Amino acid sequence: MQIGLIGLGQMGSGIAANILKAGHELTVYNRTRAKAEALVSEGAKVANRPADACRGEAVITMLANDAAVEDTVYGDGGVLASLSKSAIHISSSTISVALSTRLAADHARKGQRYVAAPVFGRPEAAAAAKLFVVAAGAPDAVKTVMPVFDAIGQRTFTVSENASAANIIKLSGNFLIASVIESLGEAMALVGKAGIDKHQYLEILTSTLFGAPVYKTYGSLIADAKFEPAGFAAPLGLKDVRLALAAGDDLRVPLPLASLLRDRYLTLLANGGENLDWSAIAGLAAKDAGTK
Amino acid sequence: MQIGLIGLGQMGSGIAANILKAGHELTVYNRTRAKAEALVSEGAKVANRPADACRGEAVITMLANDAAVEDTVYGDGGVLASLSKSAIHISSSTISVALSTRLAADHARKGQRYVAAPVFGRPEAAAAAKLFVVAAGAPDAVKTVMPVFDAIGQRTFTVSENASAANIIKLSGNFLIASVIESLGEAMALVGKAGIDKHQYLEILTSTLFGAPVYKTYGSLIADAKFEPAGFAAPLGLKDVRLALAAGDDLRVPLPLASLLRDRYLTLLANGGENLDWSAIAGLAAKDAGTK
Amino acid sequence: MQIGLIGLGQMGSGIAANILKAGHELTVYNRTRAKAEALVSEGAKVANRPADACRGEAVITMLANDAAVEDTVYGDGGVLASLSKSAIHISSSTISVALSTRLAADHARKGQRYVAAPVFGRPEAAAAAKLFVVAAGAPDAVKTVMPVFDAIGQRTFTVSENASAANIIKLSGNFLIASVIESLGEAMALVGKAGIDKHQYLEILTSTLFGAPVYKTYGSLIADAKFEPAGFAAPLGLKDVRLALAAGDDLRVPLPLASLLRDRYLTLLANGGENLDWSAIAGLAAKDAGTK
Amino acid sequence: MQIGLIGLGQMGSGIAANILKAGHELTVYNRTRAKAEALVSEGAKVANRPADACRGEAVITMLANDAAVEDTVYGDGGVLASLSKSAIHISSSTISVALSTRLAADHARKGQRYVAAPVFGRPEAAAAAKLFVVAAGAPDAVKTVMPVFDAIGQRTFTVSENASAANIIKLSGNFLIASVIESLGEAMALVGKAGIDKHQYLEILTSTLFGAPVYKTYGSLIADAKFEPAGFAAPLGLKDVRLALAAGDDLRVPLPLASLLRDRYLTLLANGGENLDWSAIAGLAAKDAGTK
Secondary structure (H helix, E strand, O other): OEEEEOOHOOOHHHHHHHHHHHOEEEEEEEEOOOHHOHHHHHOOEEEEHHHOOOOOOOEOOOOOOOHHHHHHHOOOOOOHOOOOOOOOOEEEEOOOOHHHHHHHHHHOOOOEEEEOOEEEEEHHHHHOOOOEEEEEEOOOHHHHHHHHHHHEEEEEEEEEEOOOHHHHHHHHHHHHHHHHHHHHHHHHHHHHHOOOOHHHHHHHHHHHOOOHHHHHHHHHOOOOHOOOOOOEEEEHHHHHHHHHHHHHHHOOOOOOOHHHHHHHHHHHHHOOOOOOOOHHHHHHHHHHHHOO | EEEEEEEEHHHHHHHHHHHHHOOEEEEEOOOOOOHHOOOOOOOEEEEEOOOHOOOOOEEOOOOOOOHHHHHHOOOOOOOHHOOOOOOOEEEEEOOOOOHHHHHHHHHHHHEEEEOOOOEEHHHHHHHOOOOEEEEOHHHHHHHOHHHHHHHEEEEEEEEOOOOOOHHHHHHHHHHHHHHHHHHHHHHHHHHHOOOOOOHHHHHHHHHEEEOOHHHHHHHHHHHHHOOOOOOOHHHHHHHHHHHHHHHHHHHHOOOOHHHHHHHHHHHHHHOOOOOEEEHHHHHHHHOOOOOO | OEEEEEOOEEEEEEEEEEEEEEEEEEEEEEOHHHHHHHOOOOOEEOOOHHHHOOOOOOOOOEOOOOOHHHHOOOOOOOOOHHOOOOOEEEEEEOHHHHOOOOOOOOHHOOEEEEEEEOEOOOOOHHHHHEEEEEEEOOHHHHHHHHHHHHHHHHEEEEEEEOOOOHHHHHHHHHHHHHHHHHHHHHHHHHHHHHHHHHHHHHHHHHHOOOOOHHHHHHHHHHHHHHHOOOEEEEHHHHHHHHHHHHHHHHHHOOOHHHHHHHHHHHHHHHHHHHHHHHHHHHHHHHHOOOOO | EEEEEOOOOOOHHHHHHHHHOOOOOOEEEEEOOHHHOOOOOOOOOOOOOHHHHHOOOEEEOOOOOOOHHHHHHOOOOHHHHHHEEEEEEEEEEEEEEOHHHHHHHHHHHHOEEEEEEEEEEOHHHHHHEEEEEEEEEEEHHHHHHHHHHHHHHHEEEEOOOOOOHHHHHHHHHHHHHHHHHHHHHHHHHHHHHHHHHHHHHHHHHHHHHOOOHHHHHHHHHHHHHHOOOOEEHHHHHHHHHHHHHHHHHHHHOOOOHHHHHHHHHHHHOOOOOOOHHHHHHHHHHHHOOOOO
């Protein structure tokens, strides 16, 4: 397939490499051109502007937030203006439900197709083609781009004809991870202040009921209070919790645990946590307990 | 070994059977005598009163709550009055940190030994000798009763010389499970109201980042809103969250997520949830969202 | 003075009448023209479009929310396009801090002046010229329109050269009122379930430490569970709490009590509370307690 | 009347002086005898032990907490053992609903009478005979001791034949005050970070909708972040919120705002706030916002 990819952050770069490996033609665009050029040796073409990445059958956007996606799609020479009829915009960024809904409508109006396809997985998973893809949109569109998903992930879940469903699932998934972080933060603040060894505690948890990777990964960071460098930075954590709350607000679904998380992230960022990993909210529980 | 066991509820009965299977001599006491007699065919002796279960090297108490343990230990002819010097009281009930601390001190004063050994696992695990035992107390005492733990569980974690550490770990573990229930309840209220199939959603969660048994077990109950019959009843959930909060209060560790859980359980119980499973608090998130 | 007023809801109509009474020339615009014509007998001129209300020295906007203000200001023939150089836009609607900041910048760019002047007081107070006005903006602009504030309110507080400060004060004030509602709701749920007479309870509160009007007004509604008709409707309550949270989010100030209020309003609106008074969240505390 | 008074803290000393002024015979007991002797010049007799303060028609207990009241009432030579038949125990301490209920039952069993009569007011109000008394118990008993209440307070509210009703009202009243503190703390954190003068903000609040003394008193402490010396110490604030939650727990009334307050107090006490005024939780909102 002829594919474009806009956004070569940690996630986008890994994705691009795997699309090339799978044999597709790929044109990449990134604001900082150097990251695009790094992919030339693997076979990528470099676009000078977003429009040049929109000439193929599909273009993937993998950007930081709503604002970046809005600029790229709605700006002059943006995706909306540049994509051919029937071509597909694959939106893999973690964006708001509201923006995804708006994109679906605007692409439909232009005779273009839109698939929301956020992914689960950290940069290492992107590099290893081990992402989980959650895809939603018109069935024919999803089917068309399935080879792309096969190239970048270990499994694709097709969830709905309603594109924004994929975004809600992604946001609620990140909410669940942040909930694990908060609960572990509180539990470790408690056992830690009681004099129990946090690593042994974590070993008990993960070898009994809490064997999932999230408990191992984050439990270990929390036990060590090792919140740098950030695998996923705190401001992104705040952003995603805020988007989950916004989705709840639109649908009138109160999410008290998400509210608690939002207040934690604000506290973290108001107190110098800008560059910490999003698991650093667990440190606030320890701080509130006077043990840090 | 010569062992006594007081308390033959769903958990205690399974434990008793496995102690007998392992070849120990066991004397059992239960307020409702019938449950004790059911074990005679498997080799148990039946005690007429708690004191008669306290003649051996160790006695296990496996009772519903602090009040039941206090009665059994401090009452006339109770464990404290009846246990020989150096004999060991193994407290496996989920009780408060405060009571466990008090038991440790009072047994020490009497020249008796005390091991806190709460367990993780539902009745099926007790029956299958698959419990996880978290043991704390004087090392010699823990060592002495290790054959008992081997008989009833799949693994024993020895955590501290300070007996109440085991109780804090047990309580914080149940707090973590309840946190999973709450987070899944909110997430499913959100995706459910967005029209996403809850079972497919759960499948995505458990086949990606949330593979732990707690997510599978409770996620399935929540997706089906199947809160009866109770595997672990809501009032016990409230009790355990309350005890976690009390431990936090004593140590001055705020636990805002536990506070949220406590309010959920009170709401559930104030609205007819007495006989529901403790995962029924997840139904409150759906109810608040107007979808139930 | 020659003044325009856009928005003749319950608040705007009372304000208009008092401006006329004070002897100013007033041109009014309202989407539903009938409300404008009702003021002709009191001396008002009726504008056919917003632009016609912008010909004088100042124009007041008193509209429902951000969207209405944005339409009126930024639309074709809107306030921004129509106001003369140096003329003043008095924004009295309860709007977001972000929009107020944007209005200040855009009017400055056009050589126009901008005063944020939200008011405290219910429709009765607007009708009786008993509003409290919180004004912020360039001192000369505030001074110029002071006769308008004198005409509509009992007291004006000039708070800052930074216009949006007035909006934050207004939003935080509504947050404080909603906090009173929530606290009274919980307290009355408690004493009510204990069998104490709620009216006597309220009498004790208001004749001792809680003599402020908010306690009397809302306490009485809550004791009677009389949430209809709405003096200030629940969706407006949600809107204002949401804007307070947004202000906190921008400034990185966590507001956990506002988070609790937001969840209450979402619960209320998800369960049929659309037309109730914003004090109806107090009924949720009673419902959670199983007493409603 | 012949009256005893046990407990001469800041509150008890003021109460004692006013009872003497009103012409009653008063025997006082205090653990630290010096405080009792200070009242001799005003006409008090000094008791050597609690029992000696229980010889008259009524004895007032005004002590720090449940434990102190339990010791004084149930200990050897305590109130229960010493009070004559029909004599009245007036319990003015802020104690738990559970203890008040138990005292009512135990005094009845002894043929003694029991009136719960907690008071609202700070030490200055106690000294000035300006307390508000909330009295509950058998009508004849309340009537008998009314002259005592007239001597110490500006107004007495008789609320129920059920003694513990008075305790619930007292606890819920303190919960309402703490709610005001929290809401003001959050509001001031917000406006403060926005650069608004906190004293002017408070002036706006108290001269408009929030004229009640609690807003003036605590608003001023919060605007100045002046939390020392403690008028009412933080540990007492935690105690009272905890007792309100316990009352809610017994009656199954969730109190989410009280839960938030409890977590605030724990955070405060875990971080060195032991000797601060209970309004110091407002400083936590500022700290979370990074402005302290």
